[in-house]
Amino acid sequence: MKSTSPGGSPSAPVIFDPFVSVPGTDVLRDAAIVQDWPALRRHLEDARDADGLAFGVDVLAELPGLEVFLEKVLAEEPHDVLARTLLAARYVRIGWWVRGRGDADSVSGDQFEQFHSWLRRAEQILVDVCAERPDLAPAWTTRIMTARGLELGQAEARRRYTRLAVHHPHVLAAQEQLLQQLCPKWSGSWEIAMAFAREVAAAAPPGAPSGAVIATMYIERWLAESEADAPEIASPAARDELCAAGTRTAWASATSLGPYEVHVHSAFALAFSLGGHARDAAPHFRVLGNRTSSHVWSYLNDPSAAFWQFHSAALAAETGAT
Structure with a gap:
């Protein structure tokens, strides 16, 4: 993080929570909280386009404890593609939380080991998901993240983006993830x-x-x-x-x-x-x-x-x- 030497006082609380600031996302949160998978899946499937579905998966993946709920869902419905995709996205967020947001020099060996372990778990899920549903935007978007975290290189990250772009060429979440890979901090x-x-x-x-x-x-x-x-x-x-x-x-x-x-x-x-x-x-x-x-x-x-x-x-x- 970088300082901007801000001054002044807020005139109202700033709303950072997408479940509050973005209309319609509260139903995703509510279904997740009560662990109603049929309702949550239905709301995700109601997304108007690939961007909307990627957004829904992205915000849900930030919910603490979501992985416990999804693991229970998949114990009963092991082939549910959306549940697998969302679980993998959650695993990636857990891994990145363990790693922290600092540069590589600030991350301990144990943090790296745990980080990579979570990303590999996600990757194992998503390899199969992408084979079954090569048009699924949030699956490829998350695989661009795992490619970066596992240091698979720019060529592999671009390959994954290209596979998505064949079906959906304008998915903002995927583009912003690949942009990270292409910046100097990630070897670009x-x-x-x-x-x-x-x-x-x-x-x-x-x-x-x-x-x-x-x-x-x-x-x-x-x-x-x-x-x-x-x-x-x-x-x-x-x-x-x-x-x-x-x-x-x-x-x-x-x-x-x-x-x-x-x-x-x-x-x-x-x-x-x-x-x-x-x-x-x-x-x-x-x-x-x-x-x-x-x-x-x-x-x-x-x-x-x-x-x-x-x-x-x-x-x-x-x-x-x-």
Whole structure:
């Protein structure tokens, strides 16, 4: 995490919980809490597209203890593809929690051993799932994560993404997972990461959430820059690219970002704010209100304070206030 020296006090609690901030996800949480698998499976299957299904699996996989429930489900229904996929996604989240979010030097040998053990358990499940259902977006998305964690290399991570893209070429969750692999921190380079982000953003239809990969890419670059660097995200070229991606993604007419609305606007709001483009961040903050994505703002050392600092600065810039 990186400091932004935030100041000011929040005017309301920031809502990071997607089960509260994203309409319709509360039914997923409620079904999981009461351990009603038929209802949970039905709600997942009701997702409007591959993006929606990937989102549902992603948020559910963060629920503590979900693996115990799913293991019971699979003891009775061992061939249930969605239950297996969700269990594997949960195993990966447990593994990453054990590893921690620091760089490799901060992870102990025992942490690595446990981390890899959880990822291998997930991989064993997903190999069979992907063979049975090669079109299942959350299964391939999770396998991109396991490829990174098990250090299988860029070529294997790209192969997995390509297998998904044959069926679903614009799944934001998968694109953001591969972007991580392509960044320097995971043996990639900024040239490779930026080329991929631009490729998928340009290929996506207007209104698809894939354009947020541009914002995520700039945020990642800002995180990696030293305090002495002139931040790339502050350049006029970066602002222009973010504006173009935001227009095509968040502001396309007659379209809906679905469950990714909060995540997409959060990514653009933060990217514009980090670059000092406060006025451009304002429309995104107005959509968000006091909602935001923990995936985006957890990059910062005090997410709530940073959110309100940037939120206030953006609205002030928009109205001309000082």
